Amino acid sequence: MKGGANGAVEKGDGVEFEDKTLLAFTDPEARATVLSSDAVRAVVHAAYRIPMGTLGAQATPHFDSLEYGRFRAETRTEIQQSGYSIRFGEQDHDPSLAGRPDVDLLWRGAVTASTRRERAVVGVRTSPAVRITDLDSDLPDPPPADPQALDRARRAALLARLRAAAIDPDAMTEAVIDGWVRKMFADSLSQALARAHDHGVPLHQIALSFAPVPGSDVARARRFPVAAAVLIRDPTQAGFRLSDFLRASHTVLEQMQVQGVEPPEGDEDLPKGRPVVLWLVPEDWFDDEAWPAGENAAAPEAARLARITHATSWLAGQGIALAPVGR
Incomplete structure (x- = not known):
């Protein structure tokens, strides 16, 4: 959305998707529909390194708190000692860049998903x-x-x-x-x-x-604590580069660790979760044939799904969860 000369709200290319997606999180009912079950499972996959194949088909997000625009991943560092300070890193930051490390919202909460956690003596x-x-x-x-x-x-x-x-x-x-x-x-x-x-x-x-341990191989619902920095981006914007987006995401992850933004301890049989960056991007981005894994698909929808599956696995290893959404 853009402000017109008369104060009216005008639609703008690219920005419309970002604002529409962000505003959906302000409505408790709408926010539950923004993330698909696969996207929610991808958060668990990235945060806990649990293969998505071991998670149940249904996963439910819980939003204990959402901070809008308050978290920013600084690309500069300041050290203060004995009355003086030293600054190094990027001093000026252009927020118009597609790969900017500004976080649209910080999600603290959990995901409920069923999984098997087999135990043994x-x-x-x-x-x-x-x-x-x-x-x-x-x-x-x-x-x-x-x-x-x-x-x-x-x-x-x-x-x-x-x-x-x-x-x-x-x-x-x-x-x-x-x-x-x-x-x-x-x-x-x-x-x-x-x-x-x-x-x-x-x-x-x-x-x-x-x-x-008898019974430990039975799937049951578990609550996975989550701390996720949400980046909403439209790759159709001029100047967007995937490498910039990845670099910005790693900056956010590093800053989350510096500031102690991480999920709390979960059940005793769960591994320790890590903070993640959650990408909210248009699903039609994966219609681009430059994404691998869709070559042998019989239909465009199947090709898109194959590319999303490949990208989800690739990004999870870097602490990034992928959440494609409709425009």
Whole structure:
């Protein structure tokens, strides 16, 4: 929207989408329709690194608070010490740039989605210690005189003892011995055995077991706390560049961490969530064939969906959730 000469509101290209989308969040009923279930799931995917495929099809956003235009990701830093200050970074910022790090609104709340969080009881078993001080008693009599042949004979004897004492004999291989020699900073097994004998190094096999907790594999609704900086952008605006948008988003993420804007702790069986940037962009942006993953689609709608799916996965790894919306 733009203000006309007579004070009337005029429609303007590009800005219309941004203002329309932002205003929808001011209405409690309308805001619930702005984000699709897939977009809400993408927030959980980016914040908790939980694959979208493990989340239920329905996800509900909860808006505990929405701060409009109050959060700004500064691209400059100021250090104050002993009565003087040092500033470095960008001093002047043009808010008209498509990649500007101004945040349209800051969403604090949660997402309710069903997922499975399988749990297991971890068991630890340790094999009996393998004696190495008398390893040469297992060698032929007399033992090989050649150093390399002696090393091979000791290797065979040690491997036999390791397998005899192991919980899982098949796991005891030449590679295990090679790794142990490297950890002893030795050039040969014989040298490693000498160092271990001097320092009393024991040799054990540790085996881990995982027993699933009954009922933990059942999907149930969980509340995922959310702290998301929402950027509403129309890529059809002149001067828009994807690289600028990505750079601005990373600036926002860094500033959120500096200012301590992060989701609170969730359920004890949830990983710690991280702050995210939420992109609200027109869904028809993904009709552009420059986006990958839509080449083999049978219809334009399927191509758009494939591109959105690809972009969602790519952006989630960077802490960005994608929310395409209609114009």
